[in-house]
Amino acid sequence: MSAHAHPTVKTFFAVWITLLILTAVTVGVATLDLGPFNAVVALAIATTKALLVLLFFMELRYSSAMTKMVVVAALFFLCLLVGLTLSDYMTRGWSSYVNPFR
Amino acid sequence: MPDSTPAVHNLKHHFADLEQQKDSSTFAMWLFLVTEIMFFGGLFAAYLIYRLYYFNAWVAGSQTMEIKLGAINTAVLICSSLTMVLAVHSAKLGNRKLTSLFLILTLVLGFTFLGVKAVEYHGHWEHHEVPGANFHFEHEGNFDPNQVQIFFSLYFAMTGMHAFHMIIGGGLLLWLLISNLRGRFSTEYNTPVEMVGLYWHFVDLVWIYLFPLLYLISHHHNG
Numbered sequence: 659m660s661a662h663a664h665p666t667v668k669t670f671f672a673v674w675i676t677l678l679i680l681t682a683v684t685v686g687v688a689t690l691d692l693g694p695f696n697a698v699v700a701l702a703i704a705t706t707k708a709l710l711v712l713l714f715f716m717e718l719r720y721s722s723a724m725t726k727m728v729v730v731a732a733l734f735f736l737c738l739l740v741g742l743t744l745s746d747y748m749t750r751g752w753s754s755y756v757n758p759f760r
Numbered sequence: 761m762p763d764s765t766p767a768v769h770n771l772k773h774h775f776a777d778l779e780q781q782k783d784s785s786t787f788a789m790w791l792f793l794v795t796e797i798m799f800f801g802g803l804f805a806a807y808l809i810y811r812l813y814y815f816n817a818w819v820a821g822s823q824t825m826e827i828k829l830g831a832i833n834t835a836v837l838i839c840s841s842l843t844m845v846l847a848v849h850s851a852k853l854g855n856r857k858l859t860s861l862f863l864i865l866t867l868v869l870g871f872t873f874l875g876v877k878a879v880e881y882h883g884h885w886e887h888h889e890v891p892g893a894n895f896h897f898e899h900e901g902n903f904d905p906n907q908v909q910i911f912f913s914l915y916f917a918m919t920g921m922h923a924f925h926m927i928i929g930g931g932l933l934l935w936l937l938i939s940n941l942r943g944r945f946s947t948e949y950n951t952p953v954e955m956v957g958l959y960w961h962f963v964d965l966v967w968i969y970l971f972p973l974l975y976l977i978s979h980h981h982n983g
Contacts, residue, residue, distance in 0.1 A: 667849060674842040678835060681971075684830045688976040696980055700972035707968045715845045715961045722783065725790050732794040736801045740808065747809050 667712055673714045680707050770949045782951050789955045791842050793962050800966050803918050807973065810910055815981075817907030818980070821915070822978035824889060826880060830975040833876045834967065840869035841964045848957040849934075854947040856940060863937045866960065870930050875922055891916070918970055925963045932956045 684703040692699060713719040716731060775781035811818045834942040847862035888896040891913045935955055939945065945953060 664852075668845070670842060670845050670849070674838065676839045677841075679832065681834050681838065682970055684976060685827060688827065689815045690974075691980040693980075697972075697977040698815050700956055703968075704968050708965050711841065711961050711968065713775050714842050715964075716958055721786070725786060728787070728790045728794060732797045735794075736797055741799065742803045743809065745970045748812065752807050 664720060665717065669714060677707055677710060744754050763916065770944075782954075785951050785955055787956075789958050799889070800918075800921070803914065804973075805968065807914050807918065808906075810914065813972070814907040814910065815947065816901050817903040817913050819981040820897070820903070821889075821908045821911030821979040822903055824884075824887070825975045826883070827975050827979070829876055829880050830971050832910065833873050836869050836873045836969045837964050837967050840866050840873070841961055843860060843869060844957050844960045848950070848953050851940070851945050851950040851953040852947065854945075856945070856950075859940050859953070860937060860944065863879070863933055863940065867930060867933045867937070868923060868974075870926055870933065874923060874926055877919065913967065915974060922963065922966050922970060929956070929960050929963055932959065965977060 661697060680703050684700055686701050687703070690696075712729070730756065771778055771781060775784065816838055842866040843862045847859050847866060850858035850862055860912050889912050893907045895905075895912070896911050897908045899905060899908070933956065936953055939952065
């Protein structure tokens, strides 16, 4: 853990500019009518921005393997939370059970 | 107060050295952030399910958002993340003046965000979009306005919890600033600055998802 590489100020400014550009792009794309792909593109851009913040601002790229594992575990449990919840709610109409929300 | 406290005074007795102490702090901070991810994850999951169920109401509610204010706030938060990262960098270099400057800038940007958010909340209040007895939503779409009320409940829960985290972050920044002015940080010991940095960036991360989900993705659908 002692041989830490460290990001430079130049990296921080490059990430910052990229984040601002991506924000402008996502606002611009929202004015186009892409149907269901509006959500897909917006979330793809958001995820790119999130990765930039995680890797460089939160220095995950330079962190120990244990820290990286904690983050991957968090994302795994987040997927479980959203995935299993949706697999319940989205399949309720498949049985004779009457969906109270419809 | 001495001009700079020797770093060794910050070493708690149950750690072998500052390096081990810092690794423990970093690990614990990330574990805390995992619980935060799951906390906000629950809100995001609720938002997603209701958006799928009450799609038309969700679109109508989302289209009341002011994209311009949301975009400005996104930029403000990104800038505050840059100043935070520069504060951490300055603290690591032992540059006390620059650390203070960047902490103050981060604080100012954080409060700018909250100010813009307050303007938005005021607009929702004026337009009777706050859930409760005074809620009123004019529309022509084929949906129950109470579904829009659920949209706004989640909107206020999510942005409110986010703003609450920002306020806590503001307090932490103030504490860092005072500690820094008292010369508590040095090239050897600057863990608190780094940990608050992680927290601040996490709050930025949440907003990076809130902005497109609440403001942008429903902009073009017809409710």
